[in-house]
Amino acid sequence: MAENSKSVLLPVVAAAVFAGLGRMVLQKIKADRQARNIRTAGPVDEKTRKWISEVVRTPRE
Template sequence: MAEKPKSVVLSVVAVAVFAGLARMVLQKIRADRAARATNVAGPVDEKTRAWISDVVRTPRQ
């Protein structure tokens, strides 16, 4: 009889851990889909690429 409460607690903790992991995975999937839908980091044209390169390489005074 003394072993039963331990096994119940262990199973409850295991379920809570797996539920937390599943929740994190779902949040990551939703965040990736939202980022893809907004296209924040889309393709960069050649003019913008040259401007970024110039800004990065030019020393500031």
């Protein structure tokens, strides 16, 4: 019988897959932290920022 050859392909592919998944998880964590710190849906210009400030400060009847 022929000896079992040790394939290097499977461990290399597995390492690449785990590295890719790890990178995706780290990117997701960074994006979540950044989104939590910004707390806005998108960039806000000065006019919109003033309008929001006025609406928040205006007393309700």
